[in-house]
Amino acid sequence: MQLVILATCNLNQWALDFVGNRDRIIESIRQAKAKGATLRVGPELEVTGYGCLDHFAELDLTDHSWESLAEIISHEDCQDILLDLGAPIRHRNVLYNCRILCYNKQILLIRPKLSLAQDGNYREMRYFTPWKGVRVVEKHTHLPQCIQNLTGQDECPIGDAVISTLDTCFGAETCEEMFTPQSPHISLSLDGVEILTNSSGSHHELRKLDTRIDLIRSATAKCGGIYLYANQRGCDGDRLYYDGCSMIIVNGKIVAQASQFSLKDVEVITAxxxxxxxxxxxxxxxxxxxxxxxxxxxxxxxxxxxxxxxxEFDFRISPSKSFEPLYYKAEDEIMLGPACFLWDFLRRSRQAGFFLPLSGGIDSCATACIVFSMCKLVYDEIQEGNNQALRDLLQIVGEDSSSSWRPQTPEDIARRLFVSAYMGMAKNSSSDTRNRARELAGKIGSYHLNFDIDTVINAILTLFATVTRVMPRYKTDSGSVVQNLAIQNIQARVRMVLSYLFAQLVPSVCFGRTISGSLLVLSSANVDESLRGYFTKYDCSSADINPIGSVSKKDLKRFIIHAAEKWDMPLLIDFVTAPPTAELEPITEDYVQSDEVDMGMSYDELSVFGRLRKVEKLGPYGMFAKLLHLWGDVLSPHEIADKVKRFFWFYSINRHKMTTLTPSVHMEAYSPDDNRFDLRPFLYPPFTAAYKKIEAAVSAMGVAGLRRPVPEEKKDA
Structure with a gap:
C-alpha cells in the first residue's frame, strides 16, 4: 500500500474580499495540514471570488490577486504542503482563469482553464480567454515584484502541464472542463496522472447535484484515479448560491463528501x-x-x-471507506439553499434584518419559512460553537461583542431580526388570510404587524377624483375593466411603499436600536407568476431580494408540506389547501378573486411552459408540437393550441416586467430572470407566423383537431 492524505474544501468566498478570502484560504490550508494532508485543493478563482463579473477587467484586481497569493504562499502555515490555488492571471496582456500550483514559496506551474463556461448563468468569455491548447506550455515571464522578492523567481511555466512528485503525478481540470465531451481527465489519466483535481464555482439548482456527482464519479470509474473536487460555497455577491459539496473519489467511489448546505465559512475534508x-x-x-x-x-x-x-508504513492508518453520496430532496433544497443565501446576504449587507409582507398565502408563507429555516441554521451553528456565526448575529441584532445575550431558541433569533406585516383591505381581505398570517408569525417568532391600508387607498382615489372628476370603481361596483385593474395596482404599489417605510423605521421605533441599518425587504413572487407576468410592476414584488423567485408553485407546496411535518407545524397545511388569491378585489357572496382564473392558466401548466421555453428552447410552434404528445391524452389539439397562444401572448406583453424584477436566488432551470440568466427581448412583436402555422396544423386535422381524447375508463365501459 502507498497511502496519501489529500484535502479539498468548501470555501465561502466573497467577490473582491481579498482580505477575507485570503484568511479563509490560509485557514483551509491550516486545517488540511492539521489532518495530515500533503495536497490541498481549493475552489475556482478563490483568491478573488468567482462572481467579480466586470471587475475582472480591472488591472487592480489582478494586482491584488498577486499580492494575496504572495501573502498565502509565504505564510508559515502554508509550507510543506502542495497547494492548488485559484486566481485570474494576465499573461502577455491576456487574462486567464488559472490554477496556481505552489510548494514551499515556489510557483511550480500556472495552469490556465481550457474550456470556459458560456451559457445560463455564466459568461466567462466576457472576461477570460481559453488557453491556447491541450499540452501547450510556455514561460510566464516578469512575475510581479512581490513574487520575485518572495520566491526569487522571475518566471515560471504556464500552460497545460502536470506536477510530478517523487511518488505520483497530479494534474488539474477546472469546473466546466469536466462537463465537456473531451474532458482533460481522460487524456491525463491515459498519460499516467493518478490524482486529478477539479476546482469549481458550481451554483446550486434544484435537482442538479446528482448530475454533478454522476460526472465526477464517471471521471474515474472508467479511467481510474483519485479525483479531488473543490467548490465555492454561499452567496458571493450575485444571485447564485454556490452549494459546496466538495468530494474525494477513488476509482468511481466516493470516500469523502462535504456538506451541501452549511453556514461554515471554511470546511475541509480529507481522505x-x-x-x-x-x-x-x-x-x-x-x-x-x-x-x-x-x-x-x-x-x-x-x-x-x-x-x-x-x-514508514503505519498499519494504524487505513484507506477511507467508500459510501453512497448524500442527496437532499427538492423540499430540503428549498428549505436550506435560500436560507443559507439569506444569511450571507444579510450579514454582508450589514443591515438589521428582514421585513416581509405576509399575506396569508402560500408564497409569503414559504418565504417566511425560509427565513425561519435560516434562524434555525444560525442557532444550530452557534450551539455547535461557530463563533463567526455568533459575532455576525450580534452585529445584526445591534448587540456589541461584550453582550451577554445569547439566543435560547431559533424563535429568539427571529424576534430580533424578522418583521412580518399583514397589510389588509377591509372589503378585500378575508379573516382567513389575516388569521393565518398572525398564527404563522406567532409560531416562527417574527415581530408581527397587522393593519389595514384603506385610508391610504381612499386618499389616493380621492385625489384622482378631485383632479379628473371621475372616481374609479371596482367592476363589482359597476366600474370598468381598466378602473378595476387600476385600483388593484394602487393597493399592490402602496404595499411596496409601506414595506420600505416600515423596514426603515421599525428597527429604531419598535426595537429601540440606535445603530444604522434598516430591514431588507423580501419579495415572495414565485417563478411561475414572474414567467406569466402576473404581478404589478413596482408592487410588493419589488424588494431587495426574493428567496422564492426561482421556485415553482408546485415545488413550494411540496416544501410547505415537508416543513409542516419536519417542524411539527400543522398550521402550514392550511396555506397549501387555501385557494391562491391576490385579494385585490372585493369579496362578495358569489365572487372571490382567483389567481389561476385571472391568469387564464394553472400553475402546473405554467411550469411546463417555462421548461419548454427555456430548458428545451422551444418557440410557439415547437411547444405546440411537443404538447400534443404531453397533453394529447387529456386535451384536444385545438385546446392545446389555444393554451400555447395564450401563454405566449401574456409572456410577451409582460416581458418588460422582468427588467425590474427583484433579484431572486437562482434555483430553477427555467427562471425568467432578465439580463443574467434569461437573455431575451422585453419588447416583442406578435407571434403571427407561429400562430398561423399552429392554426394551419390544427385545421389540417379536421374534426380530430377539435375532439378531446376519450378517457380509458370510458373506453372500457
Whole structure:
C-alpha cells in the first residue's frame, strides 16, 4: 500500500474580499495540514471570488490577486504542503482563469482553464480567454515584484502541464472542463496522472447535484484515479448560491463528501487513499493499448512525496471507506439553499434584518419559512460553537461583542431580526388570510404587524377624483375593466411603499436600536407568476431580494408540506389547501378573486411552459408540437393550441416586467430572470407566423383537431 492524505474544501468566498478570502484560504490550508494532508485543493478563482463579473477587467484586481497569493504562499502555515490555488492571471496582456500550483514559496506551474463556461448563468468569455491548447506550455515571464522578492523567481511555466512528485503525478481540470465531451481527465489519466483535481464555482439548482456527482464519479470509474473536487460555497455577491459539496473519489467511489448546505465559512475534508489501488485498477489491457498511444504532458518536477515511504508504513492508518453520496430532496433544497443565501446576504449587507409582507398565502408563507429555516441554521451553528456565526448575529441584532445575550431558541433569533406585516383591505381581505398570517408569525417568532391600508387607498382615489372628476370603481361596483385593474395596482404599489417605510423605521421605533441599518425587504413572487407576468410592476414584488423567485408553485407546496411535518407545524397545511388569491378585489357572496382564473392558466401548466421555453428552447410552434404528445391524452389539439397562444401572448406583453424584477436566488432551470440568466427581448412583436402555422396544423386535422381524447375508463365501459 502507498497511502496519501489529500484535502479539498468548501470555501465561502466573497467577490473582491481579498482580505477575507485570503484568511479563509490560509485557514483551509491550516486545517488540511492539521489532518495530515500533503495536497490541498481549493475552489475556482478563490483568491478573488468567482462572481467579480466586470471587475475582472480591472488591472487592480489582478494586482491584488498577486499580492494575496504572495501573502498565502509565504505564510508559515502554508509550507510543506502542495497547494492548488485559484486566481485570474494576465499573461502577455491576456487574462486567464488559472490554477496556481505552489510548494514551499515556489510557483511550480500556472495552469490556465481550457474550456470556459458560456451559457445560463455564466459568461466567462466576457472576461477570460481559453488557453491556447491541450499540452501547450510556455514561460510566464516578469512575475510581479512581490513574487520575485518572495520566491526569487522571475518566471515560471504556464500552460497545460502536470506536477510530478517523487511518488505520483497530479494534474488539474477546472469546473466546466469536466462537463465537456473531451474532458482533460481522460487524456491525463491515459498519460499516467493518478490524482486529478477539479476546482469549481458550481451554483446550486434544484435537482442538479446528482448530475454533478454522476460526472465526477464517471471521471474515474472508467479511467481510474483519485479525483479531488473543490467548490465555492454561499452567496458571493450575485444571485447564485454556490452549494459546496466538495468530494474525494477513488476509482468511481466516493470516500469523502462535504456538506451541501452549511453556514461554515471554511470546511475541509480529507481522505486517506491508496495509490496502489489506482495502479491496480488501471491494469486492463484495452486501457494499456490506448495509454501506449497517448501523447505526453510536460511534467513539472517537485522534490516532494505526497505519500509516506513504504518503510514508514503505519498499519494504524487505513484507506477511507467508500459510501453512497448524500442527496437532499427538492423540499430540503428549498428549505436550506435560500436560507443559507439569506444569511450571507444579510450579514454582508450589514443591515438589521428582514421585513416581509405576509399575506396569508402560500408564497409569503414559504418565504417566511425560509427565513425561519435560516434562524434555525444560525442557532444550530452557534450551539455547535461557530463563533463567526455568533459575532455576525450580534452585529445584526445591534448587540456589541461584550453582550451577554445569547439566543435560547431559533424563535429568539427571529424576534430580533424578522418583521412580518399583514397589510389588509377591509372589503378585500378575508379573516382567513389575516388569521393565518398572525398564527404563522406567532409560531416562527417574527415581530408581527397587522393593519389595514384603506385610508391610504381612499386618499389616493380621492385625489384622482378631485383632479379628473371621475372616481374609479371596482367592476363589482359597476366600474370598468381598466378602473378595476387600476385600483388593484394602487393597493399592490402602496404595499411596496409601506414595506420600505416600515423596514426603515421599525428597527429604531419598535426595537429601540440606535445603530444604522434598516430591514431588507423580501419579495415572495414565485417563478411561475414572474414567467406569466402576473404581478404589478413596482408592487410588493419589488424588494431587495426574493428567496422564492426561482421556485415553482408546485415545488413550494411540496416544501410547505415537508416543513409542516419536519417542524411539527400543522398550521402550514392550511396555506397549501387555501385557494391562491391576490385579494385585490372585493369579496362578495358569489365572487372571490382567483389567481389561476385571472391568469387564464394553472400553475402546473405554467411550469411546463417555462421548461419548454427555456430548458428545451422551444418557440410557439415547437411547444405546440411537443404538447400534443404531453397533453394529447387529456386535451384536444385545438385546446392545446389555444393554451400555447395564450401563454405566449401574456409572456410577451409582460416581458418588460422582468427588467425590474427583484433579484431572486437562482434555483430553477427555467427562471425568467432578465439580463443574467434569461437573455431575451422585453419588447416583442406578435407571434403571427407561429400562430398561423399552429392554426394551419390544427385545421389540417379536421374534426380530430377539435375532439378531446376519450378517457380509458370510458373506453372500457
Amino acid at each position: 486517506v487513499v491508496d495509490l496502489d489501488e489506482v495502479r491496480s485498477y488501471r491494469q486492463a489491457k484495452s486501457r494499456a493499448m490506448q495509454a501506449r498511444e497517448a501523447l505526453s504532458y510536460q511534467r513539472i518536477e517537485v522534490n516532494f512525496s505526497l505519500s509516506t515511504r513504504r518503510e
